[in-house]
Amino acid sequence: MTMLPERPAGAKRLGLVIDLDTCVGCHACAVNCKEWNTGGEAAILPDYDKHGPEPDGVWFNRIHSYETNSGGCSRTVNFPRSCLHCEDALCVTVCPTGASYKRVEDGIVLVDTDKCIGCQLCSWACPYGARELDENAGVMRKCTLCIDRIYDEKLPPAEREPACVATCPSRARHFGDLADPDSEVSKLVEARGGVDLLAGLGYRPTNKYLPPRRATIPTPPVQPATASGKGLSAALLGLLDKALSR
């Protein structure tokens, strides 16, 4: 058992807001994440069987595209899945060694690999499938919210955001403090009706998902098909009769 920290009211909740209305499922976030983190503080994200029969590896972020059917209407949803940095993170409380922990200051959930024994209880506990075992090192790996970017003062301020956010080509990913009601991300969640994933489980995820929208163009009632005879319509002939000026 590992305890969640006492977090003062109003403490930062850094996380992501992911817009399912604009995610095209391109995998940019997943690959750029792997690229950044495999050479960064998270240490190498292993790849198994790179050029062999069962290519596989550790990813902090995976994209699923699936179809939904409701009311006879079908749609395709692209769904990026990564750690949601839950406020009541079961992956932390099940950890037998204290390796899995939630930071007091910003709520980011991390793994201390020096303490991790690779028992995988956390991955069993996480309902979102956000943790993966590094089979080479025997430790768990997970999204760090690019902690080595967001606090890196050597980076220009605009670049202090997770790699997945910086690279997202349709700008479907947003980063910020979800505890601050005036932050851009909080305002976005408010305006767009952002939701918790599997809210009923009660883990209070920090990351939010924005539901798909449908834009429409109201038009005058569609005319029933005119009895189609040869020749041009009165409307067109009227238009063509109007004087023009070159």
Next chain:
Amino acid sequence: MEATTQSTAPKRTVACTTCYMCACRCGIKVHLQDGKLRYIEGNRDHPINRGVLCGKGSAGIMTAVSPARLSNPLRRTGPRGSGQFEAISWDEALRIATDRLARIRATDPNRLALYTGRDQSQALTSYFAQMFGTINYAAHGGFCSVDMAAAGLYSVGGSFWEFGEPDWEHARLFLLFGVAEDHDSNPIKLGLGKLKDRGAKIISINPVRTGYSAIADEFVAITPGTDGLLIFALIHCLLDAGKIDTEFLIRYTNAHHLVVDAPGDPLHGLFARDPAGFELCFDRTAGALRAARALGTDPALNGVFTLPDGHRARPAFALLAERYADPQYAPEAVASRCGIDAGTIRRIAAELAEVAFNQPVVLQQAWTDTDGHRHASMTGRPVAMHAMRGVSAHSNGFHTCRAIHVLQMLLGAIDTPGSWRYKSPFPRQIPGGPAPGRARVPGGPLDGSPLGFPRGPEDLLVDEAGEALRLDRAFSWEAPLAVHGLMHMAIARAYEAGPDRIDTLFLFMSNMAWNSAMNPGETTRMLSACDAAGNYRIPFVIVADAFASETVAYADLVLPDTTYLERYDCISLLDRPIGSAHGPADAIRIPVLRPDRDVRPFQDVLIDLAGRLGLPEFATGTGVPLYSSYADYMVRHERRPGIGPLAGFRGKDGQAIGVGAPNPRQLDRYIKNGSFWQHELPAEQLYFKHANRAYLAGAKAMGLLESDDQIVLQLYCEPLQRFRLAAEGHGSRRPPERLRARISRFFDPLPIWYQPLEQAMTDRAKFPLYAITQRPMAMYHSWGSHNAWLRQILPENRIYLHRDLAVQLGIRDEDWVWVRSRNGNLKCRARTMSGVNRDTVWTWNAIGKRTGAWALAHDAPEFRRGFLLNHLISEYLPDRPGQAADSNSDPITGQAAWFDLTVSIEPCEPNTPDETSPRPAANPLRVRRTAEGTL
């Protein structure tokens, strides 16, 4: 190179260059740590991608270390296709190539056929071909998007993707026709995000709902190949409702130009002209014929008028209106064929009219048109369109693409606020020219670039009998406007023609023996076929590539290229630039890594070869090479005085843009600027570029255009009529008898729709389903499958079909099925879905690999379960009695008709092995390295 050295180890540097993980040309920042690749990210200052980077670009690190990289020049030792080679030195490789090419050039330069793939140095490769003197050159456009390019350039002087883009900032309704997950990549994703932010509506017209279609506000599951009919129905509705921008038409298009109506006469269907050659219109105020471009007129768009010679003539618009007002194009008449209900078509037409005419975008920006009118503001029709492969990969794609441009013109939605816009340096003058190069003096260059823009039969490359001069039959009566060539026919035609016509087939970065071939089995047979004496039917094959693709095994000589991170390169305004609606731009690549193999940049090698061969413009008259490298050429070469491969930082002081003396420090200036250059147009020049006086004058001054005349949009495409008249017996240059009916039918100056050619010749009862491919977002053709990260995302593909169809056929998810076509049988695994046209099956493009290629393990999923639809496609249409088969192409442009395929599908027999079929025998590269090897 911009360096940020830190006080403590490790040593980090950052270099800006240009991505090449697909054709999008994004700016990237490459981070190195102790000289090794650490991280690649999008360059936030770059005009193409604004800091974002897709999954492919982000996986560049894995391509840079791929085991599929070639490491030495290779000479074939075993039979062609066996994969057996020996490593040789560059000296020897270049000597072999030079000897061979010099012999060809001294006899008949056309016996060299140079075909390049997704080549971003076509300004160089085509120039090499021209200076060598061969007409047989093309790049990959003929099997990709030439329908879009040709239809666009002949209609509006620009085109979708390369030469145009939607006005993402102002569009309110966006129609996306047949666009899969690329073409282009990041700019479209950025743009879709912007549209969504503003609540603009996106309609995707596509048989398959993936990627961009998935986030569209409306998905229209059209039947493949019927987009033209849908557009005609939309035009029909707009005509019916009188929702046409007639002011736009008379100012900017040839809608009011009078067309001679005199069937049988050599002038029939051409514009009526005055004695000075200027097109005429009928001025209703004066009640007389006037020059169509004259000012102060009230031109008629309807009616019949008599010309001085007694012929009757009608405004082009009247012909158009009569055609599409016909009941055969009513929504109800096309609905079942398109697979879209008539109500939906009528509603989309109403939405187009609503947004175009009731919600105009008005920018308070004054500008002056080419007639000298000063406009206080810019008023636009915020309806934008984009189209790509789903339209272009059909044999009716040219006309369908032209139909989209006609729809845009009728709505007044070309280069206006909110509509589709030109990417500078486009628009260009229409209708085309210069003609493709044809003639040469002995030892001299071809008199023009091998690829050109014919204006009529006089520009074709045909012999006295009217038969093709080019190997691939581009610019012949079989494909008169084949402005990108017919690369998909190159191997088949070389095989047919035999060694007297073609000695050496020189391929650069093109996987012509696999996923870029229609019918790879037959293609590889032709590549390795011998005559009775045991000589290869195609005598010599040179392949230049960075990776061990399926095609490398069929080379006699392999010239190993570097990866994109190991060389200089130039994304030139002379070729396929990165300009945008905001202004012209170009870019370079710089070597960020030093090759750890005995490889050389292909462009360096080509320039070296050109020097050794003593080609004009690459060597002095006495044969001394002019350029030491591509980087040297990029800076010093001048195509015309003051105009070179790079437009930025020209002149001695680096201040000139477009035109200026070569600047020896030009590359340094590019590197300091993030490896790109961009000229931001003033606000006054941002729209109406085809008729914007300030823009056209500026473009001329920058050397982008030769004339600053108004570019008149071609609602009616007169050059097509010139070909048709020839087919009807007029003029001195006429098609051979067997092609007359075909030319007459297809060369209609107004868009037509016809059933795709292969479908019309196929037994549809036997093959009732349409079959197409889509592009996965995380892969670019065959470039991704050897990438250790990308192949984790998509190591094998499935054939997808509609759930209802699957139930009907007894097919469940993951079942093995047989997909059959007139050309063969393919065994693969199925998956069912709802977001697909009910009569269409589809799969991801280029995932299947030939066993042994790309340095993958022998049991890789790409080999065992990944598959290509290509096995079901033939590069020939079905035979007709007594006649050689035509190519499987658009009859106007020669565009490869990949998506005309029809198939049947059925479950496999039970207990079938878990393996795709066909699976050609493995032929991995086996390279013998001798003691004298160069490593």
